[in-house]
Amino acid sequence: MDYPCGFKSRSSHHSGGKVCLVALFGRSDGTAPGDNETMETELLDKTTVQARFRITIPADEVSRIYRSVLNTLSRQIRVPGFRPGKAPRGVLIRRIGEEALGNEVREALVDASYPKAVKELELSAIHAHFDAGPPAEGKSYVFEVEVDLYPTLELPDLREITIDSGTRTITDEEFDQAAEQLATLNATLVPAERPIDPKNYVLVESLTGDGSGSTLPIDLERASDELVEQLLGRSIGDELDLTLRSSDEAEGKMTLRVKVIDVKEKELPELDDDFAKTLGLESWAAAAVQIREGIQAQADEEAFEMQREEFVEKLVAETPFEIPHSLISRRKVRLLEGLAEDLARRNLTLEGYLDSLKEDGKREEFDQNLTESAESGVRRDLVLEKLHESVGKEIDDKEFDQTLQHLAAQERKDVARFKRDRGEAWLANYRLLMARNRTLNDVVKEKVNARSSIVTE
Numbered sequence: 001m002d003y004p005c006g007f008k009s010r011s012s013h014h015s016g017g018k019v020c021l022v023a024l025f026g027r028s029d030g031t032a033p034g035d036n037e038t039m040e041t042e043l044l045d046k047t048t049v050q051a052r053f054r055i056t057i058p059a060d061e062v063s064r065i066y067r068s069v070l071n072t073l074s075r076q077i078r079v080p081g082f083r084p085g086k087a088p089r090g091v092l093i094r095r096i097g098e099e100a101l102g103n104e105v106r107e108a109l110v111d112a113s114y115p116k117a118v119k120e121l122e123l124s125a126i127h128a129h130f131d132a133g134p135p136a137e138g139k140s141y142v143f144e145v146e147v148d149l150y151p152t153l154e155l156p157d158l159r160e161i162t163i164d165s166g167t168r169t170i171t172d173e174e175f176d177q178a179a180e181q182l183a184t185l186n187a188t189l190v191p192a193e194r195p196i197d198p199k200n201y202v203l204v205e206s207l208t209g210d211g212s213g214s215t216l217p218i219d220l221e222r223a224s225d226e227l228v229e230q231l232l233g234r235s236i237g238d239e240l241d242l243t244l245r246s247s248d249e250a251e252g253k254m255t256l257r258v259k260v261i262d263v264k265e266k267e268l269p270e271l272d273d274d275f276a277k278t279l280g281l282e283s284w285a286a287a288a289v290q291i292r293e294g295i296q297a298q299a300d301e302e303a304f305e306m307q308r309e310e311f312v313e314k315l316v317a318e319t320p321f322e323i324p325h326s327l328i329s330r331r332k333v334r335l336l337e338g339l340a341e342d343l344a345r346r347n348l349t350l351e352g353y354l355d356s357l358k359e360d361g362k363r364e365e366f367d368q369n370l371t372e373s374a375e376s377g378v379r380r381d382l383v384l385e386k387l388h389e390s391v392g393k394e395i396d397d398k399e400f401d402q403t404l405q406h407l408a409a410q411e412r413k414d415v416a417r418f419k420r421d422r423g424e425a426w427l428a429n430y431r432l433l434m435a436r437n438r439t440l441n442d443v444v445k446e447k448v449n450a451r452s453s454i455v456t457e
Contacts (some may be wrong), residue, residue, distance in 0.1 A: 011059065041117040047323040049149050050125055055113050057141045066137045069104050102134040111142055117145070124150035127326035148324035153386055156318040163447050166309050167303040170296050178295050179271055179288070184221065186278065195233045196220070196263055202231055203262035207239065215298035216258070234260050308444050316383050323378055331374035384436050392439030395431050404436065 040056040056175045070092060079087035079095050093101060110132060118125050125147035132143035189201055196202055198220050198453040206213040220228050232241055268274040276287040309366060340350040357363040395403075399416070404427075408418035 048320045052146045059140045062141045148326040153321040165306045183268045189264040192263045192265040201264045204258040207257040328374045329379045388436040388439040394433045
């Protein structure tokens with residue numbers, strides 16, 4: 001989870017019947033505004049992820065809330081012929097409307113009683129559904145609340161989880177490939193008096209009717225196979241229709257009329273001491289050490305990521321628990337919001353994308369994948385949160401401030417502005433994610449190091 005939040009019912013106003021109110025992503029067990037000592041709370045039913053309880057507010061308390069709400073509204077609502085707060089009760093009620101007044105009183109009663117009831121019953125509520133009809137002045141008010149509960153989970157013995165994937169030593173072939181790539185990056189381009197081959201550097205010019213064409217450099221060693229195939233065997237002066245495919249399938253491909261205006265081949269440097277000196281090193285032997293260390297470090301990072309994922313997968317698999325539907329629904333909303341943002345960057349809409357899936361008969365598959373992704377994400381987050389609560393340490397202020405300074409510098413902002421732009425909620429969530437990620441890394445490193453010690457012995 002991200003961080004605790006309070007509860008406020010006014011955000012979901014309905015006239016009569018059931019009122020469905022969704023708290024933010026967090027636990028709702030704060031103290032109630034206007035602490036009401038006279039109400040009664042009765043737990044009706046409770047499972048691992050849901051509970052239902054009844055709240056009874058006595059008649060005198062309901063009448064007091066009616067008077068309080070009327071006093072507040074009398075100062076806010078203008079009644080012709082009367083000064084603010086001086087309109088007679090009957091005139092004011094007619095001005096407000098019986099139904100609207102009842103809704104305001106109901107909201108005040110729920111706001112004052114719900115948080116205290118949740119606290120008394122010791123419920124970690126994350127979503128609330130209210131069966132709350134309109135109250136009547138002078139009569140006790142009874143309503144029921146159904147809440148989704150923060151899941152209770154118990155981690156397995158961490159000592160029993162083993163990590164099978166290990167590190168690896170890079171091969172000579174990998175070193176040779178890395179050295180060749182380094183040489184290629186430092187190659188000298190020289191004119192090629194022959195047709196294009198797969199290792200050439202090609203310059204083409206787009207041909208337009210108004211003569212405003214632009215040039216396009218293409219390194220065939222880095223180009224797609226489709227693009228290379230179209231240019232192979234061509235020579236300077238050749239004209240052709242070049243098909244360019246977007247990296248994003250949604251944007252399709254385009255055809256561009258071009259002319260080959262230059263072809264160069266790469267003259268690779270010798271992997272010797274002279275080349276090493278152009279890199280700022282004394283010898284090729286020193287360069288080789290750095291190359292080997294660099295690709296070994298990358299291999300170690302990839303191996304550790306695999307070890308992390310293996311540990312998380314096993315930990316989640318061995319931590320069975322039920323997830324309330326509201327958490328999955330919220331995660332689905334967040335996934336759809338992310339998809340909508342990605343589509344918007346391509347001038348597409350989520351509605352249009354979903355319509356196209358429906359036309360292709362793929363909407364049902366999409367919905368199923370969305371639900372599975374949401375459930376998997378929630379389950380993973382809850383398990384990692386529990387892991388952090390069990391064995392982790394918090395991020396201290398100094399470390400967090402240093403991280404914020406680094407993030408602010410990336411956006412070319414001072415830290416104060418960066419904090420204002422992000423907001424307190426984002427900062428709290430990011431700090432929690434930092435701590436949780438460090439806890440996971442520490443646990444995995446400890447397991448890996450312990451296994452390495454055993455192997456060495």
